[in-house]
Amino acid sequence: MLVCLTAHQRSTPFDSLERLSTVGDDLAGRLSNVHESVRGAVVLATCNRFEAYFDISDDPDLASPLPAMDAAMEAIADAADMPFRALRENVDFAHGNQVAHHLFSVASGLDSVAVGEDEIAGQVRRALESARESGRTTAPLEHLFQRATETSRTVKNTTRLGESGRSLVRLAVDLVTPRLDDWARARVLLVGTGRYAAAALAALRAVGAEDIRVHSRSGRKKFANREHLVHVSVDDYAAEAAAADVIVTCTATADTYALEAFSHAEARAGGTAPQIIIDLGLPRNVDPEVALLPGIDLLDLETIRLHAPVDEAVTVGQAREIVEAAAQRHAAARRVHEVSPSVVELRHFVQGILDEELARVRRRGDSAQVESALRHFSGVMMHQLIARGHTLASQGHGTAWADAVRTILPAQAADAVGDEGERP
Incomplete structure (x- = not known):
C-alpha cells in the first residue's frame, strides 16, 4: 500500500514549514525503520512543501497503516523539533491511487505557488535518486516516481504550462519589477550558490539584470567563476549588501541568518535608500526584523505565496486532465501487477x-x-x-x-x- 504524508503552503503555517525544512537529508532512512510495516520511504522537501511517501506492507496482520504513520510523524516531529500534535494537525494524508494523483499533480507543477513551475520536476526526480542511493526505495515507489516524471514531461510538452518557464523565483522577480526603474541599472547581490541560485540567476538575467554579484557563505567561488559574476568575499559582504539595490537570498545554510537586522542597519549607516530584498530561503535567510528598517522592502516566501496570480483555467484544466488519465493508468497497472x-x-x-x-x-x-x-x-x-x-x-x-x-x-x-x- 502506498501512503503519502504532506504539508504544503496552502494548509500548513509558514513557521511549521520552516521547521520541517531543517529535518536533514537522512530522514528517509530513519522513516524506513520507524515501523515493521514500512518497506520503503521517499522524502520530497522543497521551499513550499514537505512530503513523505511510504510503501506499507499489505500483510493482513498489519492491515492498518495508522500505527506506521503515527510512528513516522513522531520521527518527523522529533527531527523538526516541533510538537507531535502541531504536526498532526497540519498534514494531509493520501493512500492508494490518491497518492499517484497527488504526486503527479505535484511533479507537473499544479500544486505549486507558481503553477507550472519548472524546478519541481527536478526536485521530484532527485528525491527518488536520493532514496535509491540509500537503498530506501521499493518497486512500487520506483514505479510511482518514474510515472510522475513521465506525467510532468507530458504536461510540459502538451500544454501552455510548458511554454511559460514558470518558477517561484521568476514570480518573485515579476512582483518586484514594477518597483524598479530599470533592471539593467540595478545593482544586484545574489546570496547562495546552490541549485536554486542557478534558477535565480536565470530569472534575473531574463528581466535584464546585468550588474549581478554573488556571495557564498561557505566562500566557494566556483559558481561565480562559471557564470562570470563578481565574487563577493566574506570581508566585503556587509558593504555589498548595504550598497545593493536588490538582494536575492537562496542559501541552504540554516544556522544563522544570511542578513541580520542589526548588522545590516549598521552597514547602511542609518541610510534610507530604497532596497528590495527577496528571501527565497526555507528556513528564512533574512531576519524578519530587516523589514522594519527604513527603505527596506522585504519579500519572503509567505509574501510571495499570497501574491501568486491565478493561472488560466483552460491551461490548468488541460494539465489536470492529463494528470487524471495518468493516475488512472497507474492504478490499472498496479491492479494488473497484483x-x-x-x-x-x-x-x-x-x-x-x-x-x-x-x-x-x-x-x-x-x-x-x-x-x-x-x-x-x-x-x-x-x-x-x-x-x-x-x-x-x-x-x-x-x-x-x-x-x-x-x-x-x-x-x-x-x-x-x-x-x-x-x-x-
Missing part, C-alpha cells in the same frame, strides 16, 4: 502439463510437428487466460480472477512456485 502471483501459478501448472505431454510424444516417436502443435496450443491458451486476467484486473476485478485460478489449480501447483518471484 495478479502476478496467480499468473505465475498458472504458468507453472500449464508448463508442467506441457512438459509431461512432450515427454510422451518423444517416447512414442511422434513427429516434430506434433511437439510444435502442442507448444503452440499451450501458448495460445496461456495468452488468452492471462490477457483475460489482466483485463479484469485493470477493471478492478483481478481478485476474482486470481481466486478462480487458485480454485481450479491443484494445491501442489501453487506450492511448486515457491518464492521464485517470476513476473508475467
Whole structure:
C-alpha cells in the first residue's frame, strides 16, 4: 500500500514549514525503520512543501497503516523539533491511487505557488535518486516516481504550462519589477550558490539584470567563476549588501541568518535608500526584523505565496486532465501487477502439463510437428487466460480472477512456485 504524508503552503503555517525544512537529508532512512510495516520511504522537501511517501506492507496482520504513520510523524516531529500534535494537525494524508494523483499533480507543477513551475520536476526526480542511493526505495515507489516524471514531461510538452518557464523565483522577480526603474541599472547581490541560485540567476538575467554579484557563505567561488559574476568575499559582504539595490537570498545554510537586522542597519549607516530584498530561503535567510528598517522592502516566501496570480483555467484544466488519465493508468497497472502471483501459478501448472505431454510424444516417436502443435496450443491458451486476467484486473476485478485460478489449480501447483518471484 502506498501512503503519502504532506504539508504544503496552502494548509500548513509558514513557521511549521520552516521547521520541517531543517529535518536533514537522512530522514528517509530513519522513516524506513520507524515501523515493521514500512518497506520503503521517499522524502520530497522543497521551499513550499514537505512530503513523505511510504510503501506499507499489505500483510493482513498489519492491515492498518495508522500505527506506521503515527510512528513516522513522531520521527518527523522529533527531527523538526516541533510538537507531535502541531504536526498532526497540519498534514494531509493520501493512500492508494490518491497518492499517484497527488504526486503527479505535484511533479507537473499544479500544486505549486507558481503553477507550472519548472524546478519541481527536478526536485521530484532527485528525491527518488536520493532514496535509491540509500537503498530506501521499493518497486512500487520506483514505479510511482518514474510515472510522475513521465506525467510532468507530458504536461510540459502538451500544454501552455510548458511554454511559460514558470518558477517561484521568476514570480518573485515579476512582483518586484514594477518597483524598479530599470533592471539593467540595478545593482544586484545574489546570496547562495546552490541549485536554486542557478534558477535565480536565470530569472534575473531574463528581466535584464546585468550588474549581478554573488556571495557564498561557505566562500566557494566556483559558481561565480562559471557564470562570470563578481565574487563577493566574506570581508566585503556587509558593504555589498548595504550598497545593493536588490538582494536575492537562496542559501541552504540554516544556522544563522544570511542578513541580520542589526548588522545590516549598521552597514547602511542609518541610510534610507530604497532596497528590495527577496528571501527565497526555507528556513528564512533574512531576519524578519530587516523589514522594519527604513527603505527596506522585504519579500519572503509567505509574501510571495499570497501574491501568486491565478493561472488560466483552460491551461490548468488541460494539465489536470492529463494528470487524471495518468493516475488512472497507474492504478490499472498496479491492479494488473497484483495478479502476478496467480499468473505465475498458472504458468507453472500449464508448463508442467506441457512438459509431461512432450515427454510422451518423444517416447512414442511422434513427429516434430506434433511437439510444435502442442507448444503452440499451450501458448495460445496461456495468452488468452492471462490477457483475460489482466483485463479484469485493470477493471478492478483481478481478485476474482486470481481466486478462480487458485480454485481450479491443484494445491501442489501453487506450492511448486515457491518464492521464485517470476513476473508475467
